[in-house]
Amino acid sequence: MNPQLTVRDSVGEITITYEEMCKYHGKDFLGGVALAFKVLELAFRMLMDGQVPERSRLRLVLGFSPPGVVDGLEYATRAFSQHRVIIDPHIGIGPKSVTGTYYFEVHHGSKRIAMWLKEGLLPEDFFDLARKGLAGIATADELKRWHDHKVELGRVIIGKDPTEVLEIGEIAERGLPLFLPG
Numbered sequence: 180m181n182p183q184l185t186v187r188d189s190v191g192e193i194t195i196t197y198e199e200m201c202k203y204h205g206k207d208f209l210g211g212v213a214l215a216f217k218v219l220e221l222a223f224r225m226l227m228d229g230q231v232p233e234r235s236r237l238r239l240v241l242g243f244s245p246p247g248v249v250d251g252l253e254y255a256t257r258a259f260s261q262h263r264v265i266i267d268p269h270i271g272i273g274p275k276s277v278t279g280t281y282y283f284e285v286h287h288g289s290k291r292i293a294m295w296l297k298e299g300l301l302p303e304d305f306f307d308l309a310r311k312g313l314a315g316i317a318t319a320d321e322l323k324r325w326h327d328h329k330v331e332l333g334r335v336i337i338g339k340d341p342t343e344v345l346e347i348g349e350i351a352e353r354g355l356p357l358f359l360p361g
Contacts, residue, residue: 182337184219184255186234193234195255197337204250210332211247214281214344218294219255221341222285225292232287238263240351242270242282242295247329270351274298277309284350294345300336302328 183196197216204212223232237256241248244266249259258264268279273295275281281296308325311317317325336344 182216182220184216184223185231186237186255187231188234192231200251200254201333203254204247206330207326208245208247208250208329209334210329210336211245211249212251213247213333213336214296215248215251215255217336217339217341217344218283218285219252221294221345221347222287222292224341225347226285226287226290235261236287238286240265240267240270240282240284240286241279242266242273243268243276243279245276245278247333267351272348272351273346274301275306277306277313282351283345291350292347293350294347297344297346300344301332304328 181196181198183194185192185194187193197213200212200216201209226232234256237258239252239256239258241252241264252264253259256263266279270280270282272293273280273282282293283295284291284293304324305328308317308321308328311321312325
């Protein structure tokens, strides 16, 4: 199984596989890569009515920015390198992470969808291990457990329908416009 997404770029349609996203990222935050894939899979399904999205029209709002999520979304959308992403760790929707919330918005022109990670998908000790790992104070055993969790999350998440991974809801309210028209 190698799920795929399709986007349209200036050169035509491009098929992006989950395997390619993983290669682009590396081998550590595979749960995040799988989550990024599922975010786009659900957004394309809900927003595009069977049409292929224009890569350059995709804009993102994220409640956090861990490496696997960032790399997966960047590989498929180029939103980070083309400055079409906003990261707001204070968005209060969705489960808390070490660096914000598991909240995602995908915009394509005037169409948009908000989603967040369903409760209960992460192992009980995931956040404790992540905090220690990111702070550089985890033991070798803790680092291995954290890595194993991330790899296993990638395997589990990619095998699920995105509606089993993500809740869909209202766009988070903010006082300022998100993006310039265009």
